[in-house]
Amino acid sequence: MNHNTPLSPRPLHHLADGGRRVLTTAQLRTHGVSAARATEQCRPGGPWRQLLPGVVLLHPGPPTSEERLHAVLLYATRQRTAGVPAQPGADESPAPPYAEAMITGLAALTLHGFSCAPPLPSLDVLDVLVPRLRRLRSTGCARVVRTSDLPVPTRVTGLPVAPVPRALADAVAGLGNAGNTGNTGNTGNADTVRLLLAEAVRGGHCEPAAVVRELTRARLLNRPHVVDAVDSLLAEGRAAAEARLYRMVRDHGLPDPVWNVDLRLPGGPHLGGLDAYWPEQAVALELDTRAPRPGGRAADDARWAEHARKRELLERLGITVVHVTPRALRDASEQQATVVRTALTASADRDPAAYVVVLPR
Known part of the structure; x- marks a missing residue:
């Protein structure tokens, strides 16, 4: 047979x-x-x-x-998609697996619920993400986007959809296509990029660092309007993280710190800025909002080395430094509050810290 x-x-x-x-x-x-x-x-x-x-x-x-x-x-x-012949009486609409393919770009952002992404009927082309080595060409309403590192898709209404950071990067890369945006002007593209990146943070879809990593990987940070949008994104992300930090201190009954201060040695050098400081316990808290920035790997390495130098110097002076990420504040604020409370309690068992001058930042 x-x-x-x-x-x-x-x-x-x-x-x-x-x-x-x-x-x-x-x-x-x-x-x-x-x-x-x-x-x-x-x-x-x-x-x-x-x-x-x-x-x-x-x-x-x-x-x-x-x-x-x-x-x-x-x-x-x-x-x-070729399979065994359909059997009489079998379900005619099983959920297709769509192995190694997912919707990305503006269509994916619309599916993720972005209010500033265009409605699906207005998109002349739909981006589909596939492995780099697939032999496939863009045609009709399908625009093929290739990657050597296929992410794990999110299921939205049963469809495989690229995670928000990857979808954002692909959307930004494709915004020069008039069929997708209905606007070929640079100003229109710049506004769209800024709105999409801002909604990613405000809507809680992802953290700024994840977006910047994908934009960097896609080599999109050589476009001035993307750089401007990234600067706004990082500022937006820091403001959101600071608001979560204030809520963590209030909601979990931590003692009030002094907020946004600079530390100096008396008559000596500047030690660095802090988001929160408990002077009596010599405990400092810093939001770790570092992300790749325009300027290349060397500039990033220099910035990150400066963070490490500041932490080492403060700890040498007897000051405990607690680093908290925006994601941890969002997803595990109670755990982060416990870390801070433990550091405050443990101060009684430590040698007194060096005297430092606390100044408003």
């Missing part, structure tokens, strides 16, 4: 009436529909339409946004 032989053909209206109305030609063959028969159905005036090479819409009208998304994913994975 030839296991590649389809089972007895079923009426074509059965396919069109099924739950999922976008299939590949390989999937159609498992239903007994030959390539020639599919081509005939897709002729002008026919009951079906070919949306993308090897991908068929099983009705004559325009596709819905959901159908376009499925079509793009099927196009990106169509070589892998």
